[in-house]
Amino acid sequence: MGEFDLIRRFFTRDQQVARVGIGDDCAIFGAQVGYEHCISTDMLVEGRHFLSDVDPAALGYKALATNLSDLAAMGAQPHSFLLSIGLPQADERWLQAFSAGLFQLAQRHNCPLIGGDTTRSPLVVISITVQGLVPHGAGVLRSGARVGDDIWVSGTLGDAALGLALLQERIRVGDPDERERAISRLHWPEPRVALGMELASIASSMMDLSDGLAGDLLHILRASHRKAAVELAHLPMRAALRGLPRMQALSLATAGGDDYELLFTAEPRASARIEQLAEDHELPLSRIGRILPLAGGELPQIEWLLDGRPTQFEAQGFDHFDD
Structure with missing residues (x-):
């Protein structure tokens, strides 16, 4: 089977968004006004x-x-x-x-x-x-987090990381349903497209969680020139993670990656609207921390709290060039 037969048989579909699509040197489509x-x-x-x-x-x-x-x-x-x-x-x-x-x-x-x-x-x-x-002008950026904003995440954290650990037999989970759900979350993540569109008028900053909360939140903090306090006890985790030793569960939830949930900030008065979105989408939206100002000479950073007290917990997000 040649290259063009491959394209024709497996990847050519009807579409209406481009005037010219697959089969020419370029796709051509018009820009929508506004x-x-x-x-x-x-x-x-x-x-x-x-x-x-x-x-x-x-x-x-x-x-x-x-x-x-x-x-x-x-x-x-x-x-x-x-x-x-x-x-x-x-x-x-x-x-x-x-x-x-x-x-x-x-x-x-x-x-x-x-x-x-x-x-x-x-x-x-x-x-x-x-x-x-x-x-026009409406995209939500990483750079918009403001002092006093709440930090939120959608869904639950660490499921995909747990799924990978289960496949690699580094961790065992007794409940077969929880095991299958974690592996499914690794292979079949759900992009929160509809939720993101609705959050566009609420969130001050937003990004998706691909490399882990610890690394991805730092991207927002660096772009916004802020720091954050995050309460580890507020991280949303399913029972399979909560059944693991606490530090192991927190490591998967903050550094595992592949969650593809939304991480966003919003002013506190938006909490009622966000809670309504959680109900509408039948999806947990969890407030996990607060955006803080940088003191003189400070670099953007995350202050991890455990049951309200500062802790020396360390987590680092996934890095493609970190062996």
């Missing part, structure tokens, strides 16, 4: 971001989910995406499952594939570039 484009790209590399025996349907789904999560963090509406993929071989069964998982999520969010590239590669390498729309 909107700006948000563009983000993510790369997944076999052996670094996913195991070689991962379900290809889950891989296709997750490859797009990680990008849609970036749009959610900006409060953007998905528009379309580009896919570039390197493969050791054109395995038809693998491609069928991969494309099924990919388009399952794309259709749910009305985000069609409009172009990309394919090539032979020693390892599976997937790069997706996603485009979204926000009203």
Whole structure:
């Protein structure tokens, strides 16, 4: 099977957002009056971001989910995406499952594939570039956190990290339902697109949790020139994590990565609106801390509290070049 047969059989779908899509040298689509484009790209590399025996349907789904999560963090509406993929071989069964998982999520969010590239590669390498729309000037940035803002997270933390630890047999969990849920959260993350769009008018800053709370919150603090106090006892965790030794559970929840939940700040008077969103979306939205001013000479940092008292707890988010 050649490159163009591969594209035609597994990746060509009807779409209405581009005047010219797959099959020409470029996609062509018009700009919508009153909107700006948000563009983000993510790369997944076999052996670094996913195991070689991962379900290809889950891989296709997750490859797009990680990008849609970036749009959610900006409060953007998905528009379309580009896919570039390197493969050791054109395995038809693998491609069928991969494309099924990919388009399952794309259709749910009305985000069609409009172009990309394919090539032979020693390892599976997937790069997706996603485009979204926000009203002019309305994207939520990392740099907007203000002194006195509350810090919130959606969902629960540490589930994906627990799922990876379970697959690697570093941790055991007795409840089979909790085990399957953690592994599912690793392979099938849910991008909080609708929630992000609704938070766009509430949040002062926002980003998605891809590399762990400890590292990602620091991105907001550095961009906003602030520091934060975070109460570890307020971190939302499922029973499987809470059943682990406390420091182990907290390490997974703060440094594990792959949560793809939303981390955002908002002024305290917005709490009622946020709690209503939690009810509307049937999703926990948890207030975990507060934004603080930097004193003279201080660098952006997180002050970890345990039951209201400062603690020497240390956590570091995922770094692609940290061995």
